[in-house]
Amino acid sequence: MNIRILGTGSGMPSKALNCSSILVQSQNKTYLLDAGEGISKMFLQLDLAPDDLDAIMISHYHPDHIGGLFLLIQMLYLAKREQPLHLFLPEREQDFLAILTMFYTFPEKFGFQLQIHPLSQVSEFFPDVIAQINDHLHGYREIISKNALKNEMKAYSIRINSPKGAFVYSSDISTTDSIRELVDGAHTVVVDAGHPPAEQIIQLEDFGIRRVLLTHEPSPELRQLLQENPRPSFEHAIEGVLYNI
Numbered sequence: 447m448n449i450r451i452l453g454t455g456s457g458m459p460s461k462a463l464n465c466s467s468i469l470v471q472s473q474n475k476t477y478l479l480d481a482g483e484g485i486s487k488m489f490l491q492l493d494l495a496p497d498d499l500d501a502i503m504i505s506h507y508h509p510d511h512i513g514g515l516f517l518l519i520q521m522l523y524l525a526k527r528e529q530p531l532h533l534f535l536p537e538r539e540q541d542f543l544a545i546l547t548m549f550y551t552f553p554e555k556f557g558f559q560l561q562i563h564p565l566s567q568v569s570e571f572f573p574d575v576i577a578q579i580n581d582h583l584h585g586y587r588e589i590i591s592k593n594a595l596k597n598e599m600k601a602y603s604i605r606i607n608s609p610k611g612a613f614v615y616s617s618d619i620s621t622t623d624s625i626r627e628l629v630d631g632a633h634t635v636v637v638d639a640g641h642p643p644a645e646q647i648i649q650l651e652d653f654g655i656r657r658v659l660l661t662h663e664p665s666p667e668l669r670q671l672l673q674e675n676p677r678p679s680f681e682h683a684i685e686g687v688l689y690n691i
């Protein structure tokens with residue numbers, strides 16, 4: 447399995463970093479996990495062809511995880527993609543289609559079939575992929591219920607299994623509690639090092655993970671903990687670098 451992290455930045459834009467996006471090639475499939483701003487440029491820099499992607503999976507609807515998706519879809523359309531594209535969304539698939547229409551990117555004009563599914567069903571299409579709900583958006587409960595909004599607070603973490611080992615992308619999480627089962631025995635985990643308490647991230651070393659890649663600009667507390675007591679299995683995720691399992 448090849449894992450290339452295309453964006454490691456957080457919700458606050460930075461001069462040097464793209465927003466969240468990871469390209470995974472495993473067992474003859476190519477998956478894009480999240481599509482933050484900068485993804486189309488990275489796609490071109492890697493010389494990917496318009497038909498290379500098998501599926502795009504969006505973990506949740508924060509702008510730094512989906513902000514690049516509309517331009518990516520437009521690029522695939524203009525570059526004359528032909529293969530069907532599976533797009534897995536965390537919630538509200540019909541509203542997403544309405545946004546595409548609002549942006550004058552009409553799926554019926556595409557030369558490829560855009561097949562939109564709930565991310566919860568990803569294993570039915572790609573049995574090596576597991577998507578599991580996490581706790582990242584639960585803090586919005588009050589504002590959503592007060593205003594009777596349609597937001598479903600669905601945010602996912604994603605695991606991809608392969609014969610050589612498993613890869614997990616936590617995406618954004620509030621605590622590591624909701625990914626404990628998902629990361630168990632995984633070879634490589636890309637973990638949100640900005641939101642969960644630093645002590646919880648350090649505890650990931652108890653789950654037999656070979657490599658923990660820290661993304662989303664680690665908190666000052668985590669940086670200090672790792673400086674005082676370096677762990678060989680913990681690394682800072684670097685954009686563009688190819689990680690193998």
Ligand SMILES: [Zn+2]
Pocket residue numbers: 506508582618
């Ligand atoms: Zn988020």
